[in-house]
Amino acid sequence: MLEPFTLPFVQQGLREILLLSVGAGVLGTWIVLRGLAFYAHGVAAATFPGLVLAAGLGFAGPLGALGVALLFAAAVGRLAARGERGDHSTLTAMVLVGALALGVVLASDVFPLATTVNSLLFGSLLVIADRDLVIAAVTSVVVLGASLALGTRWLAVGFDREGSRALGVGAGVPDAVLLVLVALVAVSTLTAVGSLLAAAIMVIPAATTRPWVQRMGRWQVATVLLTALEGVAALWLSARTNAPPGATLAVLAGAAFALSVLARAVAHRRRDRTSRGASLDLSQSPAGAVARG
Amino acid sequence: MPPRAVSDHGVIAPHDPTPDPSKVAGQAGASAAPAPESAEVAASASARVSAPDPDADAPGAAARGEAVLSLEAVGAGYDERLALHGVSFAARPGDRIAVLGPNGGGKTTLFRVILGELSARTGRVDRSGDVAVVPQTERSRLDFPVSALDVVLMGTIAGRAWWRGPRRADREAGREALAAVGLEDRASTTFGALSGGQRQRVMVARALVRRARVLLLDEPYRGLDTRSAARLDELIVELAGRGHALLIATHDVSQARAWDQVLCLNGGQVAFGPPATTLTPQVLAATYGGELLRVGPDGELAVVAEHHCG
Numbered sequence A: 001m002l003e004p005f006t007l008p009f010v011q012q013g014l015r016e017i018l019l020l021s022v023g024a025g026v027l028g029t030w031i032v033l034r035g036l037a038f039y040a041h042g043v044a045a046a047t048f049p050g051l052v053l054a055a056g057l058g059f060a061g062p063l064g065a066l067g068v069a070l071l072f073a074a075a076v077g078r079l080a081a082r083g084e085r086g087d088h089s090t091l092t093a094m095v096l097v098g099a100l101a102l103g104v105v106l107a108s109d110v111f112p113l114a115t116t117v118n119s120l121l122f123g124s125l126l127v128i129a130d131r132d133l134v135i136a137a138v139t140s141v142v143v144l145g146a147s148l149a150l151g152t153r154w155l156a157v158g159f160d161r162e163g164s165r166a167l168g169v170g171a172g173v174p175d176a177v178l179l180v181l182v183a184l185v186a187v188s189t190l191t192a193v194g195s196l197l198a199a200a201i202m203v204i205p206a207a208t209t210r211p212w213v214q215r216m217g218r219w220q221v222a223t224v225l226l227t228a229l230e231g232v233a234a235l236w237l238s239a240r241t242n243a244p245p246g247a248t249l250a251v252l253a254g255a256a257f258a259l260s261v262l263a264r265a266v267a268h269r270r271r272d273r274t275s276r277g278a279s280l281d282l283s284q285s286p287a288g289a290v291a292r293g
Numbered sequence B: 001m002p003p004r005a006v007s008d009h010g011v012i013a014p015h016d017p018t019p020d021p022s023k024v025a026g027q028a029g030a031s032a033a034p035a036p037e038s039a040e041v042a043a044s045a046s047a048r049v050s051a052p053d054p055d056a057d058a059p060g061a062a063a064r065g066e067a068v069l070s071l072e073a074v075g076a077g078y079d080e081r082l083a084l085h086g087v088s089f090a091a092r093p094g095d096r097i098a099v100l101g102p103n104g105g106g107k108t109t110l111f112r113v114i115l116g117e118l119s120a121r122t123g124r125v126d127r128s129g130d131v132a133v134v135p136q137t138e139r140s141r142l143d144f145p146v147s148a149l150d151v152v153l154m155g156t157i158a159g160r161a162w163w164r165g166p167r168r169a170d171r172e173a174g175r176e177a178l179a180a181v182g183l184e185d186r187a188s189t190t191f192g193a194l195s196g197g198q199r200q201r202v203m204v205a206r207a208l209v210r211r212a213r214v215l216l217l218d219e220p221y222r223g224l225d226t227r228s229a230a231r232l233d234e235l236i237v238e239l240a241g242r243g244h245a246l247l248i249a250t251h252d253v254s255q256a257r258a259w260d261q262v263l264c265l266n267g268g269q270v271a272f273g274p275p276a277t278t279l280t281p282q283v284l285a286a287t288y289g290g291e292l293l294r295v296g297p298d299g300e301l302a303v304v305a306e307h308h309c310g
Helices: A008-033 A037-057 A061-081 A088-110 A117-122 A130-159 A161-166 A172-193 A204-212 A216-241 A245-283 A288-292 B002-009 B021-025 B035-046 B107-115 B148-159 B168-180 B196-208 B226-241 B281-291
Strands: B069-076 B084-091 B096-100 B122-127 B131-134 B214-218 B245-250 B261-266 B268-273 B292-295 B300-303
Touching (some): A008 A037, A130 A172, A216 A245, B107 B131, B107 B245, B131 B196, B148 B168, B226 B245
16 A cells, blocks of 8 residues: 555655645745735746756756746736736736747757656656755745745735735835745746646645635645645555656645535535524514614 | 914815804704805804814813824825825824815825825925824725734734734734724634624724824725614724824714814815814815705705715
8 A cells, every 4th residue: 555655766756745845835825815826827837948948958957947937026026016916917828828838949949858848847756856855945944934924914915905005014025025935936846746737736735725724824734734645645646556746746636626615615505504594583583673774 | 373273274164263153053954045045154154164272172172282193284196286285284182083075085195195105295294103094994805814813913013023923012912902992802703704893993903003193094984884883983982082183084974073173175175173163065065066965854965975985
């Protein structure tokens, strides 16, 4: 049953996913809370041409990816600072598509890399280098520290932006840090889930746990645990069935999310039924007088 | 003299140091006759605004001391045009000041100037204490995983170094602020699960935790049911009693009559003074323009309800 975990390359993947789940889980709650899911997906996808360039020119992949991701973060951050709220999604989508196209053209026509494109796009959790572990660990520590230091500000600005400004809580620097952190985590998840499936580890677990917790701290703990659990399960499944681990993780995360939404809907319906019974009782009492105002 | 002299800037109000309360009381009835004449009659009979002795109007006002906020000929705007001009008034501890005006009349601009978010293009703003705003609760996110205490603690962020979370002293101050608005038992309730009136009071607590002396309430009665509105009335009296100066943006003219001062804005300052003498049909007409209706057997003035945000 557990024999896949005796294999060294699976153990390496296990370490990677456990280290990643801390940073990705904690930041995931902020991504969901602040509505940055599409940005997170976009910044991860935008790293693809950076990875191709790095592989083609022979420098470190994460470096190329980080460069492109930070460019992307700076562009979105400048848009947000100019106050053009709302329609970043169009631009994000265009950059995302452009980045993918550029990466594919580079990989097929400039560098002979067509065979590695698959692992760049969807990750290779069973081929983890020590360097990847270091990146994951550093990223998790940075995210934890930033979340402890800036969390109350991220929360206040998201809760009511104008009110926060009036309270003397500036949005500028904390929000810029948040965008950069998302880029950083996206880069650190690349080896595990690739450019295209980053949302499976950065966004979906946090969205899955969200309906069940009503406090930030508990939400973060639950999300880290779920991310780790899904990662371990995906590793085991892919080692057993020889399925690609990144895609397996994405499918598992999606299934867990669907279950969560379904269970929530059932719980709501049950609660509505009981409260409807209660309100029927109320309507028979002479409570109409309350409505005179 | 300086703090009181400001009400002389009231554009419409004629100056008369001896207002007659009995005539003021008859004002609504006097406007029963056809509109234009009656408005003038009522105005000439009772609208002797400005500079009454504060003691005659609000007991204990003299003991309330110096103004905590005073504006002199303040003008402000977002482009070349001034959205607000000629605003001069002073708020003392314990003052409840209604800020009346149509949407786009400059209430929001005035609040932003007082908060220091927007600098005054003309005139001067003097604050002798912290100012905090109580925004409309519908602007905040009900789906956020925060407790009432978490929301109150947002008011303490600006006082800390950026890497610090709320400390024990902050939490205690937060609980005190919640107790001050009667919600000490709701500190750990999720914000979105509170009633509209309770959410409003949490926002008041968030302003109180900053120890602000001047509180700006942005349409606090919007969306409240009768009971919550009555509870808010009590809270406003309590806060004034504790020495806060309150500026309350509202559309409800009858509510404004119950408070100490009224500031009428329509692009500029139309009038400022005690409601009994300030809220004349003339002033209301100048404040609200065409948005005024005459209703009821006594031809009382009413402001057409507005459903969009200013």
